[in-house]
Amino acid sequence: MAKVVFNKVSKRFDAETIALRDFSLSIEDGEFMVLVGPSGCGKSTALRLLAGLEAVSAGEILIDDQVINQTTPQQRNIAMVFQNYALYPHMTVRANLEFPLRMRHTPAHEIAAKVSHIAEILDLSELLERKPKQLSGGQRQRVAMGRALVRDPSVFLLDEPLSNLDARLRAQIRADIAQIQQRLNKTTLYVTHDQVEAMTLGDRVAVMHAGELQQVGTPEALYQDPQNIFVAKFIGSPGMNIIASTLISQGDNELAVRIGNQTIPLSRLGQQTDENISPYLNKPIWIGVRPEALSPMQLPNRVGMKIKIRATEFLGHESLVYFQIAQTTESQANNVLIARLTESLPQPDKADATLFVDPAAIYLFNQTGRIIHRAKQPAAS
Amino acid sequence: MRHRRFIISLLVYSALLGMALGYLLPVWMMVAGSLKPDAQVLLQAGSLRGFLPSEISLQNYHDVLARVPFGRYLFNSAFITLSIVLCGLLVNSLAGYALARLQWPGRDKVLLAVIALMIIPLEAIAVPLFYEVTLLGWRNTYLVQIVPFIANAFSIYLFYTFFLGLPKELEEAARIDGAGMWRIFFAIVVPNAKPVFATVAILTFLTQWGSFLWPLMVTHSEAVRPLPLGIAAFYTLPPLQWGDIFAFGVMMVLPVLLIFLVFQRWFVRGVATTGVKG
Numbered sequence: 001m002a003k004v005v006f007n008k009v010s011k012r013f014d015a016e017t018i019a020l021r022d023f024s025l026s027i028e029d030g031e032f033m034v035l036v037g038p039s040g041c042g043k044s045t046a047l048r049l050l051a052g053l054e055a056v057s058a059g060e061i062l063i064d065d066q067v068i069n070q071t072t073p074q075q076r077n078i079a080m081v082f083q084n085y086a087l088y089p090h091m092t093v094r095a096n097l098e099f100p101l102r103m104r105h106t107p108a109h110e111i112a113a114k115v116s117h118i119a120e121i122l123d124l125s126e127l128l129e130r131k132p133k134q135l136s137g138g139q140r141q142r143v144a145m146g147r148a149l150v151r152d153p154s155v156f157l158l159d160e161p162l163s164n165l166d167a168r169l170r171a172q173i174r175a176d177i178a179q180i181q182q183r184l185n186k187t188t189l190y191v192t193h194d195q196v197e198a199m200t201l202g203d204r205v206a207v208m209h210a211g212e213l214q215q216v217g218t219p220e221a222l223y224q225d226p227q228n229i230f231v232a233k234f235i236g237s238p239g240m241n242i243i244a245s246t247l248i249s250q251g252d253n254e255l256a257v258r259i260g261n262q263t264i265p266l267s268r269l270g271q272q273t274d275e276n277i278s279p280y281l282n283k284p285i286w287i288g289v290r291p292e293a294l295s296p297m298q299l300p301n302r303v304g305m306k307i308k309i310r311a312t313e314f315l316g317h318e319s320l321v322y323f324q325i326a327q328t329t330e331s332q333a334n335n336v337l338i339a340r341l342t343e344s345l346p347q348p349d350k351a352d353a354t355l356f357v358d359p360a361a362i363y364l365f366n367q368t369g370r371i372i373h374r375a376k377q378p379a380a381s
Numbered sequence: 382m383r384h385r386r387f388i389i390s391l392l393v394y395s396a397l398l399g400m401a402l403g404y405l406l407p408v409w410m411m412v413a414g415s416l417k418p419d420a421q422v423l424l425q426a427g428s429l430r431g432f433l434p435s436e437i438s439l440q441n442y443h444d445v446l447a448r449v450p451f452g453r454y455l456f457n458s459a460f461i462t463l464s465i466v467l468c469g470l471l472v473n474s475l476a477g478y479a480l481a482r483l484q485w486p487g488r489d490k491v492l493l494a495v496i497a498l499m500i501i502p503l504e505a506i507a508v509p510l511f512y513e514v515t516l517l518g519w520r521n522t523y524l525v526q527i528v529p530f531i532a533n534a535f536s537i538y539l540f541y542t543f544f545l546g547l548p549k550e551l552e553e554a555a556r557i558d559g560a561g562m563w564r565i566f567f568a569i570v571v572p573n574a575k576p577v578f579a580t581v582a583i584l585t586f587l588t589q590w591g592s593f594l595w596p597l598m599v600t601h602s603e604a605v606r607p608l609p610l611g612i613a614a615f616y617t618l619p620p621l622q623w624g625d626i627f628a629f630g631v632m633m634v635l636p637v638l639l640i641f642l643v644f645q646r647w648f649v650r651g652v653a654t655t656g657v658k659g
């Protein structure tokens with residue numbers, strides 16, 4: 001049981017390479033925290049710093065209010081599952097599971113009891129005398145988890161543990177991991193580049209980009225209330241559509257956004273929001289629309305947007321429509337957007353179509369990518 | 382067409398066979414000569430009969446055992462060579478590991494020095510080394526034949542390249558599991574580096590078993606001299622008997638041949654692995 005705190009932690013490999021910059025994150029006791037981001041964003045570095053495999057360049061890491069910067073990995077009582085599992089190839093599954101206990105001079109009868117207990121939990125009892133190379137990917141995965149859990153660590157680290165598995169096995173083991181974590185209630189830090197894993201597993205998710213923390217929150221909060229364009233595009237499957245536009249005022253002082261030659265009125269934003277975004281009037285901004293907020297059905301509260309369809313992927317219960325905004329500038333035309341539709345288009349064979357969106361489902365971001373207006377009804381369809 | 386291909390094959394195989402014979406014949410002549418009465422060895426050496434033992438006799442082998450303390454030479458060679466191999470495996474693997482994995486100031490320069498040392502032959506440093514061991518008072522001992530050959534640049538380099546190729550995560554996992562540096566090396570790294578240990582062991586054994594110049598310089602008594610000096614004794618010990626020399630040669634080569642056959646599997650795999658990784 002442990003609470004982990006990163007306090008303004010930086011990691012610099014050399015003068016040019018800064019892997020992690022002023023990283024602050026608090027992981028509560030028993031919490032399942034997922035670090036997610038594209039490769040090279042510093043998420044694995046954060047994990048390795050916590051494990052003690054790399055030294056912190058600046059800032060401090062605390063476990064249960066104790067600064068651990070100077071302690072060795074052995075002293076931290078942290079367990080880790082590696083991406084390639086790192087099972088000792090010359091040892092049997094049993095010897096692999098016993099190794100961390102032996103290193104801690106656990107009495108022999110206790111070792112035997114703990115190994116058989118963990119083998120039972122992870123369904124490894126039949127495999128104890130095999131060598132790692134005689135196991136399937138999923139079985140190796142479970143042995144790696146077992147080796148990490150067998151000595152009852154205070155913090156449990158997983159570094160992209162599912163990326164070497166095929167899709168079906170990945171879904172199954174993802175569920176297993178969630179179940180084991182709930183059962184053992186261990187403070188867990190899980191690193192992945194896959195936002196689906198992050199959203200399904202994490203109590204909270206920390207999104208990282210270019211060595212910096214972008215946003216921390218529950219999966220719902222990240223989806224509904226992204227703080228910047230990076231998070232908006234990264235979270236969601238597919239991520240949010242981001243379109244260059246200009247904020248204008250029309251008619252009755254009503255705000256609207258102009259995309260190329262099309263104008264979308266932003267009615268009913270509320271007075272507070274109007275005040276917040278009025279400084280951006282007549283300036284370029286970004287608008288964000290979730291693929292699932294778009295629909296081919298016209299309803300009274302929805303406004304239309306003329307589009308050109310580039311491609312359609314039929315997925316069974318839904319279709320992904322790749323499109324561009326019609327009547328727009330050249331730079332805009334290269335921006336391929338995605339709509340996730342459950343209803344079919346009225347004229348599926350024609351490239352020209354109209355998609356409808358509730359203005360309440362539109363996000364607005366300023367030029368630097370910070371959010372200036374959050375949708376009231378995300379994903380209205 | 383088929384005919385032409387047959388002729389080409391015939392020519393190629395004949396050439397290959399000729400080359401193989403060229404390498405095999407001296408060894409064959411040694412074995413054949415060792416089994417002939419001594420008087421016939423020189424007599425038949427000029428003709429093809431030199432390669433065929435006319436009357437098989439083990440007299441030469443008896444002579445070798447009677448004329449020189451063969452057992453003593455064999456023990457000395459085995460003791461010196463095995464000491465160098467075992468100490469060398471320990472020292473050179475640790476050095477290779479330190480170069481491949483540990484962080485310490487000056488590491489890159491030491492690595493460069495190791496690579497540079499590989500091209501310096503013993504003959505170039507034999508005389509200064511001779512002065513050094515004389516100053517230490519080590520002459521005519523086992524020590525002087527063992528210590529200078531334990532650390533070996535080529536062995537260090539072989540270990541270094543192999544360790545670079547081992548997945549780092551294994552060692553990191555062991556660190557997190559609570560193992561210290563020595564434990565990681567002996568419990569995790571060494572068991573996964575068997576091929577390179579076998580390669581270095583065999584290469585060191587082959588080099589040291591035939592070592593001649595250095596023992597000749599620093600030893601003078603039979604008590605510590607190895608086999609290659611024993612065979613040399615026959616050239617200075619009248620009468621000069623080629624049959625005995627051949628028999629001694631066979632007896633000297635046999636242990637090497639046996640070791641090679643037993644460890645061949647490891648040897649081939651080791652060379653292949655270091656080749657790929659290096």
